Amino acid sequence: MDIQNLKPTRERDEPIYLQLYRRYCEAIAAGKLKAGDRVPSVRSLASELNLARGTVEAAYQMLVGEGYFVARGAAGTVVSPRLARLAEPAGPRTVPPRAPDANSPQGAPGQALPFQLGLPALDAFPRKTWARLAGHTLRTLAAAAMTYPDPAGHEPLRRSIATYLGISRGIDCAPEQVFVTAGYHGALELVRRVLLRDGDLGWYEDPGYALARRFLLRAGLRLAPVPVDAEGLDVAHGLRRAPDARFAVVTPTHQSPMGMAMSLPRRLELLEWARASRAWIVEDDYDSEFRYHGRPLPALKSLDRHGRVLYTGTFSKVLLPGLRLAYLVVPAAQVARMRELVDLLPGPGSILPQATVADFMEQGHFARHLRKMRALYAERRGWLVDALARELGDRISIQPQAGGIHVLARLAAGHDDRALAAAAQARGLGLKALGDWRVGRSSRGGLLMGFTNFGTPDVATAEVRRLRTIMDATWSA
Ligand SMILES: Cc1ncc(COP(=O)(O)O)c(C=O)c1O
The missing domain is CATH 1.10.10.10 (Winged helix-like DNA-binding domain superfamily/Winged helix DNA-binding domain)
Structure with a gap:
């Protein structure tokens, strides 16, 4: 040169x-x-x-x-x-585009498609209140809260969650037992790392939440599918099929995706199994806040006398999934072990949304928001169910559900739910096939449909008509 x-x-x-x-x-x-x-x-x-x-x-x-x-x-x-x-020449500069994952229960990130599962009503998020509280949080953040945050979660939020769970879910826990996590996966990851070992076998509901199943398998655990019936997880089947299981993952309040509540005898059977075999129960209470008939059942955790239940809840359905905030309640005897691990981890992220959620709960907005959402979802659910009955008649039957934020429409025997869901997804609908949440075989498929973002009855009807057209084309082919 x-x-x-x-x-x-x-x-x-x-x-x-x-x-x-x-x-x-x-x-x-x-x-x-x-x-x-x-x-x-x-x-x-x-x-x-x-x-x-x-x-x-x-x-x-x-x-x-x-x-x-x-x-x-x-x-x-x-x-x-x-x-x-x-x-040396660098590898290719462009990352190949990710193929859309048809099996992802929630759909691709950043999407809100008609019938999409797992989303709250995005138009009903309390933006004004949120903006006011978030502004207040920023203006008044104490010096201590501006330093490195507690990786177990912002203390006022842990306190608010403990109070809420006591009142709404019958769970008697101290704030120290509450660990704020980045979504449900964050909670599962803590349980896995503290209480389980590589290759441990667990009972997993069949059908069950497909995303968490894949996550646990990828994390090196083994899962034995245990069927659910009208009373929830079939504990006797689990005992026969996988007597040496070390853990069980269950959705007792509102089985995901079938929607039944686990009966009291089954709950007691499951707790007794966990006590006798020193196994762990992960209770996924993801959408218990939404129940349209009768009172919400207390959590399984409320019956846990021997400290075997790890309770998880999320703010994804009651506020926004984008917050990425969930929580894990750990039995008192396991708090020290959990704390030891959590202190080495980065925690659930920024303190700002945590502080805003804490204020939202403490000032009574949360309870008001839930009341409002229950009424809104009951209405929107009704629009979808009416449209399905009117437009699809006896091609489907609606699985009765006391709560939740999705509808399960069963198909007449012999119709392939996966093929239909794939055709619908290809045309921009966000519904899912029940078959994709199952491990075992079943003669009757179904469609899982979100309804929370249908803003009017006409929108629900129009989308169901689109589905009918796709059904006509798929079933006559
Ligand atoms: C069965 C079930 N559990 C848990 C969750 C919560 O997941 P996250 O907190 O990661 O949003 C969901 C969300 O769709 C769910 O469907």
């Missing part, structure tokens, strides 16, 4: 040695100087560029110190041969 290109200019504020240093770095990055190339000696460069020797020496010292140059004594100074790897 032309030595004169290294010449610093006196007009710039930057010290001359730094300019020289940077010119060398840029020349190496641009490939003008290659690994192993010899560079001029300090003396000759200083004389050539008319610089003080000390200036060139300072730049060379930095370049050697940072590994750009290697000084070889009498053999001179060269660009480090180890930089050869920099010159």
Whole structure:
């Protein structure tokens, strides 16, 4: 390279040695100087560029110190041969686009398609109240809250959750037992790392929440599918099929996706199994807040006398999934072990949304919002169920559900739910096939449909008509 290109200019504020240093770095990055190339000696460069020797020496010292140059004594100074790897062509710059995952229960990130599962009513999010509370949070954040946050979660939020669970779910727990997590997966990950070992076998509801099943399998656990019937998880089947299981994952309040509540005898059977075999029960209470008939059942955790239940809840359905806030309630005897791990982890993220959720709960907005959403969802659910009955008649039957934020429409025997759901997804509908949530076989498929974002009865009807057209085409093919 032309030595004169290294010449610093006196007009710039930057010290001359730094300019020289940077010119060398840029020349190496641009490939003008290659690994192993010899560079001029300090003396000759200083004389050539008319610089003080000390200036060139300072730049060379930095370049050697940072590994750009290697000084070889009498053999001179060269660009480090180890930089050869920099010159190798990098791998492809473009990441291949991700194929849409038809099996992802919630659909692709950032989507809100008609019938999409797992979303709250996005038009009913209390933006104004939220903005006011979030602004207040920012203005008044105490100095302590501006330092590194507690990885177990913001203390006021842990307190609000413990109070809420006591009142609404019959769970008697101290704030120290509540660990705020990044979504339900965050809670499962804590349970896995603290209480389970690689390869441990667990009972998993069949059908059951497909995303968490995949997550647990990928994490190295083994899962025995245990069928659910009208009373929820068939504990006797689990005992026969996998007597050595170390854990069970269940949705006792509102089975996902079938919708029944686990009966009291089954709950007691499950708790007794866990006590006797020292197994763990993960209670996933993901949407218990939405019940349209009768009172919500207390959580399974409320009956846990022997500290075997790990209770999880989420803010995804009651506020927004984008908050990525969920929580895990740990039996008192396991708090110290959990704390030990959590202290090594980054925790659930920014303190700001946690503080806003805590204020939202503490000031009574949460209870009001839930009341409002229950009425709204009962109405929107009604629109979808009416439209399905009117437009699809006896092609489907609606599985009775006391609550939740999805409808399960069973198909007449012999119709392939996966093929129908795939055809619907290809045309932009967000519904899912029951078959994709199952491990075992079943003669009757079904469609899982979200209804929370149908803003009017006409919208629900229009989307059901689209589905009918797709059904006609798929079933006559
Ligand atoms: C059965 C079930 N459990 C848990 C969750 C909560 O997941 P997250 O907190 O990660 O949003 C969902 C969300 O759809 C769910 O369907």
